[in-house]
Amino acid sequence: MARWRCYAETMRIVQLSDLHLQPPPSLLYGRVDTAACLTAALARIATLAPDLVLLSGDLADRGSAVEYDWLARALASLPCPVALMPGNHDRRAALRTAFPEQHWGGDIDAPCHRRLDTPEGALLLLDTLVPGEEYGRVDAAALAWLESACPTTGRALLVMHHPPFAIGIPGMDAIACRGEAALAAWLARHDNVEALLCGHVHRFVSTVFAGRPAITAPSPAHQIALALEGTPGDLAFTLEPGGFLLHLWRAGQPLVTHYVPNTPAPTYRYADLGG
Numbered sequence: 027m028a029r030w031r032c033y034a035e036t037m038r039i040v041q042l043s044d045l046h047l048q049p050p051p052s053l054l055y056g057r058v059d060t061a062a063c064l065t066a067a068l069a070r071i072a073t074l075a076p077d078l079v080l081l082s083g084d085l086a087d088r089g090s091a092v093e094y095d096w097l098a099r100a101l102a103s104l105p106c107p108v109a110l111m112p113g114n115h116d117r118r119a120a121l122r123t124a125f126p127e128q129h130w131g132g133d134i135d136a137p138c139h140r141r142l143d144t145p146e147g148a149l150l151l152l153d154t155l156v157p158g159e160e161y162g163r164v165d166a167a168a169l170a171w172l173e174s175a176c177p178t179t180g181r182a183l184l185v186m187h188h189p190p191f192a193i194g195i196p197g198m199d200a201i202a203c204r205g206e207a208a209l210a211a212w213l214a215r216h217d218n219v220e221a222l223l224c225g226h227v228h229r230f231v232s233t234v235f236a237g238r239p240a241i242t243a244p245s246p247a248h249q250i251a252l253a254l255e256g257t258p259g260d261l262a263f264t265l266e267p268g269g270f271l272l273h274l275w276r277a278g279q280p281l282v283t284h285y286v287p288n289t290p291a292p293t294y295r296y297a298d299l300g301g
Contacts, residue, residue, distance in 0.1 A: 036276040037146045040076040042067060043187075043225030043270070044245035046087040046115060049096040054087055055263075060247045063268050064100060066288040067246035074272060074286075076106050078144065082225035082243060083113025083155075083187030085121070094124035109142050111151045113187040113225060114160050114201075118153075139171045146275045147181030150219070154188045154203050162188025162226070164205035169212055182219045183281070189224040189242050191235045194254050197261025198227050210236040221281050223273070228263070230271065230285045239281065244269045246288055 042064075048054050050061045071079060079101070086093035101108050110128055112121055119134045130138040137153035150172060154162030164186075176182055188203035190210075203209075213219055213236040222235055227242040228250040234240060246268040253260055269287040276282075 036274050037078070037144055038074060038076045039273040039275060040071050040074065040079045041082055041223055041225075041243045041271040041273060042071075042079060042246060043082040043243035044084040044113065044228050044247070045081070045097070046084055046245070046247055047093050047097050048087050049092060054247065058248045058263075058265070060087070061096070061100075063245075063247040063288060064097075067268065067270055068100060068103065070286065070288055070290060071270065072104065073290075076104075076272070078106060078142075079104055079108045080149070080185065080223070081108065081110045082185055082223060083111055084115040084225065085110060085113070086117075087115055089115060089117030089120055091120050091124065094120055098124050109140070109149065109151060110138075111140070111185065111187060112138050112153055112155045114155055114162065116155065118155065118157075137168070137171070139168070139175070141175040144275075146277065147183065147220075148175075148177050150175055150182055150184050152184060152186045154186050160201040162186070162201075162203040164190065164203060164209045166208075168205075169208060172212060176216050176219065180218060181275075182216075183221055183223060183275070184213075184219050185223045187225045189226060189231075189235075189240065190222070191233055191240055193227055193229070193231045193233070193242065195227075195229075195250060195252070195261070196256060197253075197258040198250060200258040202226075206235075213238065223271075230269075232283075241271070241283060243271045244285065246270055 140151040142149040190203040190206035222240040228245040231242040248263045249266040251262040251264040272284040274282040
């Protein structure tokens with residue numbers, strides 16, 4: 027059972043996404059120290075006193091037991107509940123074995139859907155993984171789970187790895203979430219679902235989907251290059267600074283989201299500067 031410690035009646039939800047974790051000394055693509063990036067992100071997250079850390083997919087790069095074991099030990103340092111969901115790089119069976127406390131229903135290879143009830147409302151963690159594919163899908167079974175899990179009253183947020191909307195980068199739009207029209211129709215009947223929180227894109231992107239705010243989280247490691255022209259085959263990554271999102275969910279107010287880089291910079295109070 028999660029122990030919530032909401033600050034001033036505000037849920038502080040940190041969203042980490044697309045870790046692509048490879049334990050040290052391995053470097054992703056021979057260039058990206060994903061373990062060091064995660065360590066830096068967790069150090070800064072600890073200073074924010076979150077109520078929940080939400081990991082929205084692509085937790086491991088290969089979906090191996092070794093990667094998930096390293097991740098479990100890293101997350102154990104957090105002083106708050108953690109909620110995980112898979113992305114297209116993850117493997118459900120290995121993820122379930124490493125994190126049995128996540129209370130995913132179904133057998134070991136079943137989708138890792140989960141409803142998480144918080145003091146402000148429900149988080150609907152929808153598994154969009156299609157094994158062996160980079161794109162995601164919301165199918166009839168996923169919609170049936172949403173229908174059963176969505177509260178009839180009270181607030182809710184929908185969390186999914188693959189965004190069901192285009193972001194303008196051809197290579198990412200080619201592997202977005204399919205079944206978007208059916209999901210939009212479902213949302214039209216559930217106006218208590220206030221926003222969509224997604225990963226997959228390795229960039230902070232903000233838009234509207236089915237009349238709701240919809241965003242994607244950056245990666246604490248590498249980012250997808252902002253290449254708005256070309257073909258899907260031109261998809262590339264960049265070593266722009268990594269980061270994560272901080273969502274403030276408070277009673278009677280819309281969701282507020284802050285982008286936070288892994289590494290803090292010096293802070294200067296205006297009142298201390300004089301003149």
